[in-house]
Amino acid sequence: MADDAAPPPPEQPAIPSLADLQHWTAVFGRAQQMLLEHGFAFPADTEAKAAAAGEAAPAALPAWADPFALAQAGTAYWADTLKLWQRFIDPAHAGPYVEPEAQARDRRFKAPQWHEQPVFDFIRQSYFLASEHLMKGVDALEGIEPRQKERLRFLARGFVDAMSPTNFPVTNPLVLERIVETRGENLLKGLQNLLSDMARGQLTQSDATAFEVGRNIATTPGKVIKRTELYELIHYVPTTEKVLATPLVIFPPWINRFYILDLTAEKSFIRWAVEQGLSVFVVSWRSADASMKDVRWDDYVLHGQIDAIDTVRELLDVPAVHTVGYCVAGTTLAATLALLAARGEADKVASATFFTAQVDFSQAGELSLFVDDDQLELIRTLSAEGFLDGRVMAATFNLLRGRELIWNYVTANYLLGEDAPPFDLLHWNADVTNLPATWHLSYLTDLYRDNRLVQPGSIAIDGTPLDLTTVRTPSYIQAGREDHIAPAESVWRITHHFDGPLRFVLAGSGHIAGVVNPPSAGKYQYWLNDSPGVETLADFLSGAREVKGSWWPDWIQWLRGIDAAEVEVSGGRVPGEGALPPLGPAPGEYVLKR
Structure with missing residues (x-):
């Protein structure tokens, strides 16, 4: 009988062809070459140089000193997490769920993949859940002067925006699809964009060749x-x-x-x-x-x-x-x-x-x-030649709207490998x-x-x-x-x-x-x-x-x-x-x- 038939053997992953192996080897090789040309060393190389100089190798990433202890605990967070798991694992018995309007309209997650593919829908909702409880934890802090609390709230919001799954290749379905479509070429283009921006010390927000002062902007006679x-x-x-x-x-x-x-x-x-x-x-x-x-x-x-x-x-x-x-x-x-x-x-x-x-x-x-003593001292240091580089002020203004003016372009320029579109206002903003x-x-x-x-x-x-x-x-x-x-x-x-x-x-x-x-x-x-x-x-x-x-x-x-x-x-x-x-x-x- 059909019920007694043995299940089919699991499908074996296809063995990459020699052409595929050569392609991806070339992709990683070109990426390594670009990094070397811009003065980057790989971790092993860095450790070797540090050891030769008798120094400790630098940490790959600075440790995140978390000041938000209340956001790490709290039964409310875990209760909401369990509810999210239930909706993901057993949606039929999870009960009705109405997504908050602010989340549903978040432009970072407007692509249908974030809502229609269960894994990425779960990643998206997990991010919103953790973000909400982190910000609630900051608001719940007591015994802190209002100015310091505002600063913590600003830092927390910046951290939340930086940790969005849209900013990482493995948690962004659009980036994964683009990698498959271009066979990794988008990552090479994105790396090229990143290195170019690092060389000029400024994030690209608009096509720099699209506008020229006196030609198609600032043309009033x-x-x-x-x-x-x-x-x-x-x-x-x-x-x-x-x-x-x-x-x-x-x-x-x-x-x-x-x-x-x-x-x-x-x-x-x-x-x-x-x-x-x-x-x-x-x-x-x-x-x-x-x-x-x-x-x-x-x-x-x-x-x-x-x-x-x-x-x-x-x-x-x-x-x-x-x-x-x-x-x-x-x-x-x-x-x-x-x-x-x-x-x-x-x-x-x-x-x-x-x-x-x-x-x-x-x-x-x-x-x-x-504006505090530490920031003012930093500005004095950056202004040693008698003027403050305008890129410092531009970065400060961008931080105030990091989601729109920083991370949006990190995803588009560096992960998807797209060229920035022409936009006169953002051209001016970068000037x-x-x-x-x-x-x-x-x-x-x-x-x-x-x-x-x-x-x-x-x-x-x-x-x-x-x-x-x-x-x-x-x-x-x-x-x-x-x-x-x-x-x-x-x-x-x-x-x-x-x-x-x-x-x-x-x-x-x-x-x-x-x-x-x-x-x-x-x-x-x-x-x-x-x-x-x-x-x-x-x-x-x-x-x-x-x-x-x-x-x-x-x-x-x-x-x-x-x-x-x-x-x-x-x-x-x-x-x-x-x-x-x-x-x-x-x-x-x-x-x-x-």
Whole structure:
């Protein structure tokens, strides 16, 4: 009978052919050759060299000093683990299970293999389970000061993101499939990508050949009309017959290149502002080198912002200018306004607009976790030549969103062996600038650590004490609801210190996309609340009205409400036809210096 028939013998694995053996031998040989060419030694070689030198061989990996004892114990974790095993081994009797929405929508695991293949579904759910209990363990810690607890939470989240099964070949089904499809060529390509990134000291996030400043990004027509040791001043060509009588001077952050506001033509805030009938001037900061080791915050206020303001006022023979300060340049703009107020020169600025800028750092978010004595000493060491390499700052910002800005590319570039796709914003993000060492350390110490800018008289510029409560300049304050660099709650606190008419706008998205959101894109939204006496961001939101799309039209309407007077485009309103001859076309020279 069929039931009595002997079971078939187990299927024997196929013996690799000579061609297969030759192929995989060549793959491993090429990988070894690439490592040797880049100065890597294999463990046995390393141990031999260490022994010859009379030294102990270095550990292959540093030990993980686990500060989260509560996350290793706890019956809740083991109970949940047993439930997971039951769902895996005996799904028919495991009872209904509804996966949390956050897990189901996690983009790292969007491929169907993570859900349809039982083994990888189990790996995925095990990862979420361990991650959840680890974070709960941190939250359960007692007797730790809040700042230290926040730091532990940040480290734990970073560890959780790093340990994702998507980051390892043997636990990622997509990588395993790619290895089979390419016969290991993806690993060789990934290794090549990794070694290339290590050589340049930066993770590749976008195709570096896809964009070129002045060719397909930063292309708004204009002229450089002034160049100092600190900045270039760019005047953009008007596209309307008349412009607002009061010109606009934009101060981008010197932590990055100015063309975040002049990406592709469709995304350019600068081009859009010109099209709205504004005389637009933009400061392009010089990337620091050893000659700028003594540059201080005073220089960015006096010889940067005030100098540019006075230059434009004199060029166009106008009493005042509108200003925009983005991020750190917005923080500096607040100091500039306070200094002008103390000098009796506040009328030089007709309005100030702040893009995701902070003045009160009491709630500055996770960046403040990097500011303590040990971190400051490390920065001093890294800045021994008088400037901080911009790649250090870029890595710090990437750590704040490690899942999206680090591990996503580790998987794609190094494991799958893919080439990074072109993305203008990420191209800009990788185009780093160096920072003057003296200024950077004082910025971290005086503002992030000690929060001195909001303490009247605590900080002085050119010997003049600053007091933000004396600022009565009409101000437009924009914050990003998902901003991880300048949290919305921190930006909101400007309203607690300025004494002039204020308009606060909360934009959808974060530090970049919340700002660079042209009306033509039809994306995101913003919130407004015109009720008087709103004290907190939570109160603002509870009574706010949501408006779909870009906040840019609201801003230009607000600006015209301050002074709608217009003048004909002639003389100095045309770049290079006034008292300042053109020094070259936009985007200038400083934006190209590395």
